[in-house]
Amino acid sequence: MAVPEKAVWKLSPHTEAKHAMLRSYLETWLAKLAGTRGIPPLTYAEGFAGPGVYEGEKPGSPVIALDVFLKQAHRLRRDQHLNVLLIEEDARRVEELRRQVAAKLAPHGGSHPKLNVTIQHADASALLSDLTEESRRDEPFFAFLDGWGGPDHIPFETARHVAQRRGGEVLVTFEASHLWRFVDDEERAEVGDRCFGSQEWRDVKNQPSNKKQKFLIDAYQKSLKRAGFEYVTSFEMILPKKSRLHLVFGTKHIEGLRVMKKAMWKVDPHQGGVFHDPRFPGQLSLDLEAQADLSHLRKVILDKLEEGPISIDSLREFALHETVYREKHAREVAQKLLREKLITSTGGANMGSGSILEMRSDDPASSAGPQQEALF
Ligand SMILES: C[S@@+](CC[C@H](N)C(=O)[O-])C[C@H]1O[C@@H](n2cnc3c(N)ncnc32)[C@H](O)[C@@H]1O
Structure with missing residues (x-):
């Protein structure tokens, strides 16, 4: 990805998509944590905060986060507060960020009693000093690590320390090609x-070119799991000239995964895991994107049912953990298979928890009712 020289640069469509995901996630993150008894101060941190604004006065991620927090600060309990830690290494951008944050807080008299905003002119590794404070282990910590595609500036140690926090979560911008280009340069490697956090990723050089990308994303997801994040998922952004960026998310809580998947499907209602830059030829039309494409999930669910009966709960869990889809998509597919008389369900069409689904042993073609409908 080309790195802008100017302190403030033009907002690209993929960054807008990234911001939409972040906003959607943070709205639910704060709503869920705020007001919950026993939840100590929360921290939202950015290691690569940027100037807080794009050309044309469009907000950057720190300002978007502040917007969400200011709108929802009333939800925080009387004894709860939210720390916002913004780190940026470029002095010009730090200066602009200070202006943007001050402008955002101005209508509140320059500060908000529930928010502690700290801006640091430093390298992203400064996050570690906050993270290693033993006394704060219990505090939920969301780290947005949005470098120029890194993640080479995001040491495994940082991710590991976030994972040690009670509600630790990371969202990392990852450019795979950046890494495989340098695998043979020992210093960069x-x-x-x-x-x-290991050398396993170096095996990318032995992968065929069309598998390198996926190999590295999988390797990074595995390394986040090793760091202590039980659940990981990623979102792909296809940029002009076919370059690709990924947002990789790690959380210790199943609910965090659910909320992030919801945010991803909001940005990509068609496939759930990919954003196509509109300037990139061959993008999906907007009409197509409006409807979820469940054809791949249908195929994998049919494969699973071929192996034997399975509960709706297992199918929902499988969709959430092993695919880009959400739990509700698994139910939608199963209900459609039932309507098509391809399967049976002990819980009828409702498919409540505990319903067991099974392939029909009789020939669906001979039964009354609608024949197989068109694919999703
Ligand atoms: C992709 S931009 C961040 C954009 C911002 N998150 C947003 O969405 O509005 C990356 C920023 O990280 C800063 N940066 C690059 N390397 C850094 C490092 N090692 N430590 C801290 N900041 C860094 C750059 O100056 C740049 O402002």
Whole structure:
């Protein structure tokens, strides 16, 4: 990805998509954590905050986060507060960020009693000093690590320390091609080792070119799991000239995964996991994107049912953990298969928890009712 030289640069469509996901996630994140008894101060941190604004006065991620927090600060309990930690290494951008944050807080008299905003002119690794404070282990910590595609500036140690926090979560911008280009340069490769926490990723050089991308994303997801995030998922952004960025998310809570998947499907209602830059030829039309494409899920669910009966709960869990889809998509597919008389359900069409689904042993073609409908 080309790195802008100017302190403030033009907002690209993929960044807008990234912001939409972040906003959607943070709205639910704060709503869920705020007001819950026993939840100590929360921290939202950015290691690569940027100037807080794009050309044309469009907000950057720190300002978007502040907008969500200011709108929802009333939800925080009387004894609860939210720390916002913004780190940026470029002095010009820090200066602009300070202006943007001050402008956002101005209508509240320059500060908000529930928010502690700290801006640091430093390298993203400064996050570690906040994270290693033993006394704060219990505090939920969301880290947005949005470098220029890194993740070579995001050492495994940072991810590991976030994972040690009670509600630790990371959202990392990841550009895979950035890494495989440098795997043969020992000095750069060592930076990669520090990011993955092992050398396994170096095997990318033995992968065929069409598998390198997926290999590295999988390797990074595995390394986040090793760091302590039980659930991981990623979102792909296809940019002009076919370059690709991924947002990789790690959380210790199943609910975090649910909320992030919901945010991803909001941005990509068609496939759930990919954003196509509209300037990239061959993009999906907007009409198509409006409807979820469940054809792949249908195929994998049919494969699972071929192996034997399975509960709706297992199918929902499978969709959430192993695919880009959400739990509700698994139910939608199963209900459609039932309507098509391809399967039976002990819980009828409702498919309540505990319903067991099974392939029909009789020939669906001979039964009355609608024949197989068109694919999703
Ligand atoms: C992709 S931009 C961030 C954009 C911002 N998150 C947003 O969406 O509005 C990356 C930023 O990270 C900063 N940066 C690059 N390397 C850094 C490092 N090692 N530590 C801290 N900041 C860094 C750059 O100056 C740039 O402002």
